[in-house]
Amino acid sequence: MYARLLAMFCLLFVSNFTARADSTIPMGPTLEVYVKGGQGSTPDVLAAMSRELDVLMQTAGFRVVLRGTDDAATSGGAEHLVLVELRGLCVAQFSALAGAPLLTSVPLASSSVAEGKVLPFSSVDCTALNRFLAPVGLNQPQAEQEYLYGRSLARLLAHEFYHVLAQTDDHAPEGIAKARFSIADLLADHLDFETIALQRLHPR
Ligand SMILES: [Zn+2]
Numbered sequence: 001m002y003a004r005l006l007a008m009f010c011l012l013f014v015s016n017f018t019a020r021a022d023s024t025i026p027m028g029p030t031l032e033v034y035v036k037g038g039q040g041s042t043p044d045v046l047a048a049m050s051r052e053l054d055v056l057m058q059t060a061g062f063r064v065v066l067r068g069t070d071d072a073a074t075s076g077g078a079e080h081l082v083l084v085e086l087r088g089l090c091v092a093q094f095s096a097l098a099g100a101p102l103l104t105s106v107p108l109a110s111s112s113v114a115e116g117k118v119l120p121f122s123s124v125d126c127t128a129l130n131r132f133l134a135p136v137g138l139n140q141p142q143a144e145q146e147y148l149y150g151r152s153l154a155r156l157l158a159h160e161f162y163h164v165l166a167q168t169d170d171h172a173p174e175g176i177a178k179a180r181f182s183i184a185d186l187l188a189d190h191l192d193f194e195t196i197a198l199q200r201l202h203p204r
Contacts, residue, residue, distance in 0.1 A: 028063040031161065032078035036069050037086035037126075044143065045091055048150025049157075056158040056176060060193050060201050062165070082120040082164055084157060090126035092145035094134040102131045108181070109156040111163050118167055122160035124153060136183050152186040162193070166200040 033053075038046065050066055057064045065078065106128050112119040129152060137145055155176060162177045163169060171179035177197035178185070185191055193201070 028058070028061050029080060030065055030078040031057060031062040031080045031082065031165070032065045032067060032073070033082050033084055033157075033161075034067050034069050034071075035084045035086060037088075038090050041086070041090040042146055044146040045150035045153070048147045049153045050150075052151045052154035053157060056154065056193065057161065060158075060162075060165075060198060062161075080120075080165060082122060082161060084160075085121075085123040086126055086153070087123055088126035088128075090124075090129075090149075090153065092133075092137065092142070092149035093130045094137040094140075094145055097127070097130045098134040098138045100131055101135050102128060105180070108132060109160050111160045113169065118163045118169065120164050122157065122164065124156050124160075126153075129153065129156070133183060133186060136187060148187055155181070155186055155191055158193075162197055162201065166197070168200055170200070172197040172200075 053064050053066070062080070067073075107125065108128050109122065109124045111123075112121040129149070133149065133152060137148055140148060158176050159181075171177055172194055173196070175192055175194035175197060177193060177200075
């Protein structure tokens with residue numbers, strides 16, 4: 001398992017994903033996120049993802065820095081580092097996939113676990129996310145679809161970051177850390193970390 005994941009880590013650094021390294025985001029423990037994949041995505045999707053991720057992780061007390069896999073690391077090193085793989089074409093394709101809705105509970109995102117530890121390797125299935133959102137998202141204008149898709153990506157990632165940072169496979173009753181998202185959860189105006197999840201992220 002270790003060798004396989006290490007190989008994955010090395011591959012991440014040859015990707016050409018271009019992401020923002022924002023120096024204006026607030027202070028706090030830094031969560032550096034290296035993203036593999038997403039090259040076929042659109043600026044609107046990535047911007048919506050980045051904005052939502054900033055807001056969600058800020059409420060949890062973390063300062064997110066998104067990086068392409070060929071970007072240099074933060075000087076001095078970040079407090080936390082997660083490697084993310086965006087699998088498939090990460091653009092809103094609700095019209096194309098509305099005829100193929102998810103009929104079973106296919107995981108939309110996941111993180112690696114080994115020997116009881118949640119490893120900082122997370123992934124999102126971009127095609128499954130499209131199939132999941134398509135029945136409802138289909139009715140939105142294209143620009144709104146891009147926005148909703150990018151924001152949903154961020155919510156899935158924030159869920160995985162909760163597992164990684166809190167080192168738990170437990171879930172919370174509500175919010176970002178709940179065990180299962182509905183379409184309404186992902187399309188809601190707000191979906192936040194609730195108290196139990198925040199306490200797990202910052203144990204006293
Ligand atoms: Zn989970």
